[in-house]
Amino acid sequence: MTRFPNFWGLHAEPPKWLRITLTLLPFILLIAVYLIASHIRLQDNPDDKFLPSPAKMAESVYRMAFTEDQRTGKYLMLEDTLVSLKRLGTGLSLAAVFGLLLGLNMGLFPGLKALMLSFNIFLSIIPPLAVLPILFIIFGVDELVKVMLVFIGTSLVIAISISRTAEKIPREQITKALTLGASQLGVVYRVILPQVMPILLNAVRLSVGASWLFLIAAEAIASTDGLGYRIYLVRRFLAMDIIIPYVLWITFLGYVMDWILKKFVSWKYPWYQVAEV
């Protein structure tokens, strides 16, 4: 009997050691390529700023994260992180609540669907960054506009996704709830809403990436703090030793948010088979 191949083909069954190796390989390659390229450039010119050495980045991170800023007396990286997370969290939470309520009602009440779904889809296709100037005019250049950009960029998409889910709930479930004495609003908020909660949280997970995009864009253009602001600020000095760690940090934050939401869904909603992503 022929064994199943380790790597090639539809039938491949990679053994555990190989799977781990394969998972790590692209990361190791990326780091290796960076280290080699950085080494070569720094040999040419020790003051080169474009590909800083790990030691230089560590030094900068130490300065940004663990020493008080001389001007403000604050830890800049911590301050930037907290400010950005607050904006992102506010925008995304509002978007989730709004998307849930709008999507649920739109998906279940045919009248509301006829009224709002097409309009909602139309609005969701407007690129939020294209209307950013308008948002600046309406909401000013302070906190509100950053939260609003995240909200606008994610809420409509979440609403449409929830509405599609609610629509697909079998008619039988609704009829049955009515025969069990539920009122129409009871069906919506006590029968269907609890069932779409895990789907809402998964929709939020998928929106985490987009919300970082909108937040950083808004911070880059009009802000005096935040992770996006910092990156765009130090870009003027070509401070790759700060930009690269900040990018890695943002990626890490996004990953942690995704992980927490995923774990929360499988803990809180054990009946919902989460597709492991």
Next chain:
Amino acid sequence: MAKDQKSYFLYLENVHKAYGNKLVLDDIDLAVNKGEFCTLVGPSGCGKSTLFRLILGQERPTSGSVMVEGKPVGYPNPERGIVYQKYPLYPHLSVLDNVLMGPRFSAGIFESYSRRKEMRDEAMEYLKRVGLENHKDKYPHELSGGMQQRVAIVQALIMKPKILMMDEPFGALDPSTRENLQIFTLEIWEEFKMTVFFVTHDLEEAVFLGTRVLALSQYYSDGRGKDFGRGSKIMFDVALAKRANATAVKDLPEFRGLIQQIREEAFEPAHLQHVTRFNLKHPDSFQTLTDEERKDL
């Protein structure tokens, strides 16, 4: 000849239902007394589930009237309990919470809280009745198909509906589980003195359970010509004597003979019975035919 509609629990007259150009139900006339165990059979696609939804109030007929206790059918409500084949339970609730759904909705939030112990005890009584008290905290997906259907029946029963509507409830179960549930259904029908409306595609099940067997079919002929796009009519309607709840009856020759007869008349596409010769022996049965339909071609 139409009947006195007020005296029947369920009364349908001249009911037509079309989806677009396709006529599904063609002049359904049906009068059902309280306490009857009605089974409805028919070939697949004949509109059994459509008729089911009309009686439930989930859909409206294209023409004709559907009356429940002398009043036009409204929306689905607690007077009519249902058990479906698919989606029997709410996936996000435990077995106990599924059973408690009805009582909680009827009581409202405050009473659900103040009477929670009482309601819980009642639900547990029902669960004990079907031998599932030890599974109360499980989610539906952790139960077998037969257990899910038992919970679904209890979920509907606890509301004490006047009529229990069942749409192929045991269609996906294995034969022995199915037989157990059939007997269980007969037992609760006797105990609760309910009316049952039971849709199935299984002839044996229909004849075994029903005190009245109805067959719905599109395989018949009438005076409207060969190419008329007909919908289904009720073409078989007989009363069955009440038997013991024993499955041994399934082997009796009368039982097999009746099944054979319905199979030929309702399920055989080549066997086109004329509308005036339908087997409608049940005393409550009636037909409202047009003169054109009566014609024999």
